[in-house]
Amino acid sequence: MLVQQVKPAWRDGYYRAQVEAVRNLSSDMLEVILTPEKAWPSHIAGQHIALTIEVNGRLTTRVFTVACGASFHRETKNIRLITKVNNEGALTPALSSITPNTWVNISAAKGNFTLPNTDKPVLMVAGGSGITPFIAMLEDAIENNLIHRAPVHLLYFAKPNEHVLQSELLALQKRANNFTFAVLTRQKDGDVKDYLSHFADAHWLVCGPNAMYEQVREVAKLVRATLDSEHFAALPTVNIGSLSEKETFSLMHNGQHLSVNNQKSLLSQLQEAKQPVTYGCGMGICHQCQCVKKRGVVRDTRTGELSDSAEQLIQLCVSQAVTDLEIQL
């Protein structure tokens, strides 16, 4: 706490970063420029970081792709995040009103979704804010002259008038003859699967919503194309009406899998499965059975309240699964 007076947002296990600028790219897309502290190990284009900010007293964490190349970070000491603002979300609305110079926390960069080292042509398929890792990859690849080997083509799908960073894409195209891109909307141009047949011999990269990924994956299987992907199921949708129906979810804890239902508490199901778990009162008072939920949504059996989907402390005895879960016992 004394350290935090000198170094705001200093926290064990996190890196610090200062907000440089926040601006709107479109009605609901937001660009955030951060200056990470010197100790932050840089990223490889395509990787993501976890961003933690304080929202009404609560430290809230979300994962974002770093939307710039490592060369950009080297030159400017800044990194860029681009996100869609989800008004119902826990973090992005607060992010849109964050003021420059605020200190926030970030994690080291993680993820294997990077430009493959291949002599084959590359096909990039982006959906909505899934454009971000590709911008980063292209920036670095062109900077380091890696694109002359084989052509790179980008299919960029988004809702009408929601394509962002087109000027940057054009600039990149000017710098590298081998790079081409197409700006598409499903409404006008049809589904992604209609565009894939010409690229059977390419290495495919796809980043976008789950539905889009599924389509690409099916075609890739048919034509036997190599496929790397990063797909997001945004927020797991929870249908309150269906809570009375019995549903089964998967629970990951300390590397083990268990299937759990949404009727009984997580504690009683872990006990039935003979898992070692500390417990006490069984009614949410004593916090003995508390553990860290890494991801997924749980319902508080006392209030019916749904939890956040990111990392949080939960009490097993008063929590029921609402989505697939990962916890740390």
Added chain:
Amino acid sequence: MNTRVLINTEERQQAPSKTDARLQQATTPPQSVSKPDYDMLETQLDAIKSEVKDKIGAEDAAYIRRIILIQRICEWSGRILLMLGFLQPLLWVAGVLSLAAAKILDNMEIGHNVMHGQYDWMNDSHINSKRYEWDIACDGASWNRVHNYEHHTYTNIIGKDRDFGYGLLRLSNDFRWRVKNLWQFATYILLSVMFQWGVSYHEMAAERVFFGKKKKNRKNQVTHSELKKRFFSKGARQLVKDYVLFPLLAGPLFLWVLSGNLIANLLRNLWTSTIIFCGHFTGDVETFKAEDCKNETRGQWYYRQALGSSNIKGGNLFHILTGHLSFQVEHHLFPDIPARRYREMAPKVQAVFKQHGMHYNTGSFWKQYTSVLKRIVRYSFP
């Protein structure tokens, strides 16, 4: 510090309390005149809780961070002032008071409340019930088990809540009188003076780690060797910190610092012990029998919490230094609501109690404390 004395006393007094037969002849103090409508009580108290829960946010996070900052400043200025005693002894006195205040803030408003999970919603990896470790001889996890689980779940159920009299004092007719109860006032004073060690040894005493017959069919989640390890390692760390490390750092001022730390710890022990006794052992606090509490509803649980605790009136600083345990009634009803919110909940809780004809046990510090002392003396005799 002679911990041996306490260990022995505790053992001698606890061993006989194992027969359940004696609990059967328990005579509870007169219950409140009429039983309340438990379901209605539950709805009303739940409503008070959810109303406050909606308000919890940035303000509460800023509050606990500010208190932690003040605590750190008190601690370090205290430790520095202790070394300046050779310039002017009054500086040493200020150092003792500052360090004692730091320890009290750490144990009460920060440690106790954070370890209750009151600030877990913040998702802060330093301010949560799993991580926080306090400046006291008692291992945080051990306290969590005995206090958060046993004491808060089974509040004042004779035989289940070992906090009722701590196995040392006879505070109701639920326990058969023994000759040693004649001098339990002295035992009480001793317990107060050594309170941090009493708290620390508490779980091991009950688990009969060192002495006494092991209770059969006690399912324990933590092995005795683990308990011993944690007890000695945390205890030793505290002793080394206050009586070796910091005195040595002071060099020639070794004794100034050593005695300062000793007195600061003593002040903290007396303060915490007194506040806690006022919260649970005033004259009107009731006890319960295990068989009455089987399958109890949440409403009945609320009812038991309400009659098993007592409040102390006081000013702003007083409430902070007690860790808001001056609102013991509200704390027992809502143990994981940030404690500073008890202030605004209290009038509403009191109104609900009144409606149900339940006694809302509150009074000035001296009134409550006299009542505690009377109770200790009263049950010294058969």
